[in-house]
């Protein structure tokens with residue numbers, strides 16, 4: 121579980137996160153949605169500790185990142201996995217080496233143990249015939265699978281995904297979404313996902329935070345988001361004329 | 375101007391960061407070998423090629439300018455040796471390396487920045503500056519070998535051009551090479567080379583690491599990196615020459 125309390129973050133004079141309070145529960149896919157530039161990536165990177173918050177608190181199962189000593193920080197770091205928007209695979213390493221990298225870096229496992237664990241997650245994300253390939257030689261969907269495998273190889277408690285669907289076709293997107301959701305349930309991970317893909321929102325939105333200009337303006341799940349009258353949400357969800365027409369047809373609302 | 379000073383400050387802070395939170399030795403060792411292979415071994419071919427022909431041209435030019443009969447021919451060998459050891463190999467070759475090594479370093483680190491690979495390292499709790507720049511810095515310790523090779527081949531090129539072109543006899547060239555030999559000149563040349571090696575590893579890393587934007591900016595960063603690496607080399611060359619020889 122991750123508790124966020126009145127989180128604020130500015131760059132130079134620009135206030136990007138304006139006091140966000142929410143709770144992300146374990147075993148759930150928590151979504152952050154919002155328009156481009158609303159602060160989703162900054163939010164995720166602040167949770168990860170890449171950006172240092174100006175004020176507010178982030179508690180990881182009660183542990184406040186800011187007050188931990190270096191050793192505890194390192195431990196907490198190894199409990200986090202991250203899937204980047206562009207996958208961010210190391211292009212000097214093949215698929216296996218990419219996935220095994222966190223283990224090689226942070227565990228005392230032998231090469232044989234690493235190999236076994238890597239194969240286990242490769243099977244889990246259903247990567248077929250790719251072990252020795254370089255990232256540039258595989259498709260975007262496969263790169264995402266590798267990125268997910270690398271993120272979960274060290275059994276994280278917390279998994280962060282920045283727009284896991286960007287650059288994927290709708291069908292592959294759903295497969296990747298479902299994979300992330302399955303893994304979240306299976307290992308009881310606290311998963312936080314950035315997205316502006318409405319399909320994902322409906323498919324795996326167990327808890328949704330809507331960000332607008334750095335403020336959290338709405339929270340709920342995928343059923344509630346379809347019913348709400350919140351103007352910002354309606355505006356975001358029914359972005360095209362076609363969708364607005366459908367909404368009018370079903371609800372009689374304008 | 376203020377931005378330049380800020381950048382210089384940022385550069386020195388980066389130098390300190392390189393040594394913090396070191397990466398596991400087992401992994402670092404492989405990275406170092408890889409960088410030596412890429413940056414040093416990979417440069418030998420072009421350096422040998424350039425050195426041979428520039429050594430040859432320097433000798434021919436000197437011969438053509440020293441055609442007064444009262445000047446002894448062996449001075450051609452002497453002059454060629456001095457220009458190659460003192461300036462051509464350490465300074466000129468380093469500027470060319472600013473293009474080859476420098477743009478490789480800037481574009482590889484810059485690409486990692488724009489594709490979030492650096493963020494990925496950071497998230498895993500790795501110090502990206504140590505992981506990426508330290509092995510290049512260690513590899514650059516072997517850079518003086520490149521320059522030593524360049525000196526030998528440059529002088530060899532002069533020897534071949536001088537004798538084959540009929541400018542002077544081979545024995546006269548060798549006599550000139552040994553004439554008035556000052557060992558400190560070699561020391562001076564290698565002090566310069568070590569400093570240039572350090573610049574070649576760190577300045578391009580700086581431009582790659584702190585770049586912003588996308589793929590287009592990687593190209594721009596490489597160009598900027600080449601310009602500033604060359605400027606740093608030229609200025610250090612001036613300062614070191616003034617300090618060590620004057």
Ligand SMILES: Nc1ncnc2c1ncn2[C@@H]1O[C@H](COP(=O)(O)OP(=O)(O)OP(=O)(O)O)[C@@H](O)[C@H]1O
Pocket residue numbers: 131134136154155156157158159160161162163316
């Ligand atoms: N490192 C940074 N320095 C300065 N400003 C930044 C930095 N990172 C983000 N910003 C600014 O913060 C704002 C929010 O950016 P962010 O990347 O979080 O948006 P986003 O919601 O993820 O958008 P997208 O959907 O396009 O990914 C933007 O205006 C951006 O310019």
Ligand SMILES: [Mg+2]
Pocket residue numbers: 160161162282
């Ligand atoms: Mg983003």
